Amino acid sequence: METSRDDFVIAIRSAFLKKGNQQRFSLIALIIFSTIIISLGRVNFKPIDYLKITLKEVVYRSSFIISIPENYTKTIYQAVKNHLVLYSEFSNMQNEIKKIKGEKKVSDYIVIENKRLKKIFEDYIVNAKETVAKVLIDKQSPFLKTIVLNKGSKDNVSLGMAVLDGEYLVGKVVEVNYLTSRILLLSDLNSKIPATIEPDGYQAILSGTGKDFGIIQYSKENYIPNKNGIVYTSGSGEIFKAGIPIGKIEINKLNKEAKINFFSDFSQLKFVTVLSFKKEKE
Amino acid sequence: MIEFSKNSIISNFPRHVPILLLYIAVLNEFDFNYLGTSSFSFNFPFILIFYWSLKKSESLGYGLIFIAGLFNDVVVGLPIGISSLNYLLICGFASYLRNITLSPSLIKDWIFFLISILVVNSLNYSLLVLFFSYELDLSALVTNIVFTFLLYFLFAHGFQFYQKIVFGN
Numbered sequence: 001m002e003t004s005r006d007d008f009v010i011a012i013r014s015a016f017l018k019k020g021n022q023q024r025f026s027l028i029a030l031i032i033f034s035t036i037i038i039s040l041g042r043v044n045f046k047p048i049d050y051l052k053i054t055l056k057e058v059v060y061r062s063s064f065i066i067s068i069p070e071n072y073t074k075t076i077y078q079a080v081k082n083h084l085v086l087y088s089e090f091s092n093m094q095n096e097i098k099k100i101k102g103e104k105k106v107s108d109y110i111v112i113e114n115k116r117l118k119k120i121f122e123d124y125i126v127n128a129k130e131t132v133a134k135v136l137i138d139k140q141s142p143f144l145k146t147i148v149l150n151k152g153s154k155d156n157v158s159l160g161m162a163v164l165d166g167e168y169l170v171g172k173v174v175e176v177n178y179l180t181s182r183i184l185l186l187s188d189l190n191s192k193i194p195a196t197i198e199p200d201g202y203q204a205i206l207s208g209t210g211k212d213f214g215i216i217q218y219s220k221e222n223y224i225p226n227k228n229g230i231v232y233t234s235g236s237g238e239i240f241k242a243g244i245p246i247g248k249i250e251i252n253k254l255n256k257e258a259k260i261n262f263f264s265d266f267s268q269l270k271f272v273t274v275l276s277f278k279k280e281k282e
Numbered sequence: 283m284i285e286f287s288k289n290s291i292i293s294n295f296p297r298h299v300p301i302l303l304l305y306i307a308v309l310n311e312f313d314f315n316y317l318g319t320s321s322f323s324f325n326f327p328f329i330l331i332f333y334w335s336l337k338k339s340e341s342l343g344y345g346l347i348f349i350a351g352l353f354n355d356v357v358v359g360l361p362i363g364i365s366s367l368n369y370l371l372i373c374g375f376a377s378y379l380r381n382i383t384l385s386p387s388l389i390k391d392w393i394f395f396l397i398s399i400l401v402v403n404s405l406n407y408s409l410l411v412l413f414f415s416y417e418l419d420l421s422a423l424v425t426n427i428v429f430t431f432l433l434y435f436l437f438a439h440g441f442q443f444y445q446k447i448v449f450g451n
Contacts, residue, residue, distance in 0.1 A: 007382070015377035027377065030348045031370045037363035042413060052362050059309070059356040066309040137357060144416075146359045175359075182359055189417040210419035 053177055060148050060180045064136045078268070130275040131155050136180065138269060145188035145208065147269060152177045157274055162240045164273045165264040169193075169233060169244045173274065181274070185266050186214055186246065194236035195246060197229045206231060206246060206260060212267075214247060214260040225258045227251045241277040296448040300334045300341045300441075308354040308365075323422070324429035325399070327354065329437045331369050332395050335376035337441070338449060347373060361414050368402050375401070388438055396431045403427055 016028040040048045133149035151157050153176050161173045163183045171191065175182035184191050191208040207217040216225065229249040235242025247260040307326045334342045351366025375398035407423060410416040
């Protein structure tokens with residue numbers, strides 16, 4: 001009994017304290033060092049922040065270069081996939097365009113009317129700053145759904161700015177470096193966005209799930225959304241302007257739970273628009 | 283003399299492939315998200331670090347593993363130092379197993395690898411949730427652990443083959 005405990009202690013000591021062949025540091029020294037970095041990072045210790053900033057500028061660019069072969073494979077895979085469904089997609093799109101052309105005439109009128117009414121209430125919001133950025137890294141880990149853009153504080157990107165893929169909201173800026181910035185995608189578990197569900201006009205919080213869809217949180221318990229409902233930003237909290245399309249509601253037939261399928265495919269982002277909003281002055 | 287050093291760099295290159303692979307893995311973070319397989323993910327650096335720390339600890343320097351962890355934190359967006367700690371603990375587990383093993387077998391390594399990643403991922407999860415108030419999807423973490431464990435067997439065979447060619451034992 002005594003001997004086996006001694007063996008255990010010797011094995012542990014040898015594993016963690018002894019420097020191995022051609023090792024410059026012992027394992028325990030580096031583990032302690034990592035723990036110190038984690039603790040100091042938690043309390044926002046300045047030198048750790050500088051270390052982070054330096055690492056980010058170097059690593060984001062290196063990661064972009066290293067990812068070129070995988071991105072190339074991704075492009076080829078998508079191209080082949082698109083070619084295979086080209087004909088059916090084309091027929092569907094033709095029908096859709098016909099339908100949209102009709103609807104656009106009606107919506108044009110509504111947009112003008114809405115603009116006029118909002119100006120009366122002095123609540124007409126316009127884009128203040130707009131920057132088009134390239135997605136450098138879209139390594140969405142199983143736990144965190146973020147992307148890195150090639151624009152940072154040098155290009156007037158600031159924390160909290162909205163990020164759009166075409167007309168659709170994809171996330172917001174959560175970290176700004178000098179030349180790069182990190183975006184928290186709507187699909188991330190930590191993402192919470194005030195939203196409106198149309199046509200009911202219901203206010204709720206859209207939360208990410210860590211998967212490729214979102215859910216409605218903090219809504220009235222008995223509320224069952226319209227199965228074809230569209231989710232837009234509500235503009236509450238004045239983070240984003242109201243009415244940016246986010247996704248479409250899909251109701252699970254079995255458990256009646258609503259999930260939100262995002263309009264934008266977050267795994268296919270190449271260029272995005274980063275923008276902030278302000279109220280229009282006369 | 284120059285010719286000699288050039289030759290030594292080229293001849294030593296295969297010996298540095300594990301560390302090179304580790305850096306490619308952390309900087310690229312293969313995700314396969316374009317295949318639409320959202321439920322499939324595995325931690326390649328864990329497999330690589332465990333195998334090479336166990337079989338040829340000198341092929342991966344602890345200092346370099348520590349830096350690779352910092353790079354991984356930056357790429358994935360985790361608090362700085364977390365991945366370094368995880369990687370070094372994996373090294374610790376591998377080193378402990380190396381010390382207590384008299385007759386190595388892949389199955390024993392495999393089972394011990396499962397224990398190692400369970401402990402390390404639990405610590406990682408606790409740190410992120412309790413210390414940094416992150417919200418994490420537990421099911422994604424479990425899927426990641428299962429695939430990492432299953433794929434260890436496959437990668438270990440590949441690494442073993444490479445080890446025999448390059449290191450000769």
